[in-house]
Amino acid sequence: MITVTGATGHLGRLVVADLLDRGVPAEQIVAVVRTPDKAADLAAQGVQVRTGDYDRPETLGAALAGTRKLLLVSGSEVGKRVPQHRNVIDAAQAAGVDLIVYTSLLKADTTSVPLAAEHLPTEELIRASGLPFVLLRNGWYLENYTEMGLAQALASGAVIGSAGDGRVAAATRADFAAAAAAVLTDPAAGKPGSVYELGGDQPFTLTELAAEITAVSGRQVGYQDLPADVYAKALTDAGVPELFAQVLAASDVGISRGELTTDSGDLSRLIGRPTTSLGTALRTAIAALPAS
Template structure:
């Protein structure tokens, strides 16, 4: 039987990937959750999933964690600025352990976009290709949860306030990306492939209109400048660097860095991606 491993398995995305693997009929004993804190994976262990300690910042833990693994999902780290050495440590350990294929969660058009988070993904993709280990790259777009997670504040304020201009956002739910990852993990024919993944694009004007339609709470779209947004974020308590970084994501959205017309996600899912309205309905 094929042995699968998922890094970052106690995070929301990793948990969903494991759930999707099990739903596809993969035996729990054939799935390994590689986690920084094994005690947080007790529920996975109760399902029969193997739990192994593996810390991106402690390369000496990764070899044992990846021993006997055939296909690895390398879930990108969350610590901006540290991800290249972290990811490279996993890739090196996987190669040394004889892992047959690495699937990596990257960012839309990581090799060409100006999205501020892209350079680390581009560097990881280069390290993966240079490793000689067969690979598949999943360039995930934005999570719809980045917006539905703010649904309460949108409704309370009566507005979506942003600096994205008319930029389109090809977001999809975390569950959709996780299901696509599981589909790639268990099937042949994905070696050497790079997939640009995103849902049906929407603007924040359409986001506000859909919230209004689905929830019945009037929500307008309030467009401001990037500088104004940074000032709002500083006023909300963010330090200058963080406020500038978050505001730069809206600037990137306005440029079109979060948009894609790729049909890769629905093809991998075998169905349309979850609609914005359905995602809002579930969150509400």
């Protein structure tokens, strides 16, 4: 039995789809979700849908019952994730899972990116649990650029950020989901104790991002580098919650220091193909934008 937590989230849903595509029988997949109604499409395919809430440990025992391999998709609530993850890890111990796979952050043990403040303690909890584990240290999502701010960049003619000339090894959620599915289904990829530093094959600067948007869209777009506090304010002015805006700005500073790039090649090796290119992702995203 393979169990995926957060299975109606962006990443978890893609992992379940990839497992099905790989031929894992639907009845051997458990989708753990807060709101089962949101997983009706998964249930219709034969996937077991179980209620499990990171904040309600009393729900997690039944959710993980019979699990051999568990994918713990990190929570989305910044500031709450360590206790939430602890609840899942404790339930995994009680359930006697054979392998726990966790979606962490690229270079979690060395980066200054604020998100590591919750990922690294979670890694430590997993190690302390004694459970066999694999750590998937995911880099930045390409969707951070193709879904967030793309329309604004096209309208204003500027990508804004605080990354300087730093490179980011971003990849699509689908690429990261494929890596997780590979680890859950391939014993060699899922060797206990493995730590994967995952990122796209072609790291890029935000100046190069702007140039690619120009090439794909035909609209002139440049990159405007801002001090982190100014960038954070611009994000909040655009409606981004203040805490998340600060995280994004600080992450850009991490990019400027080379903390969200990697040349490990782990991601393309796990998925057995090159990672999705920036140009491909932008073409798809721009085609999906409302006509203007």
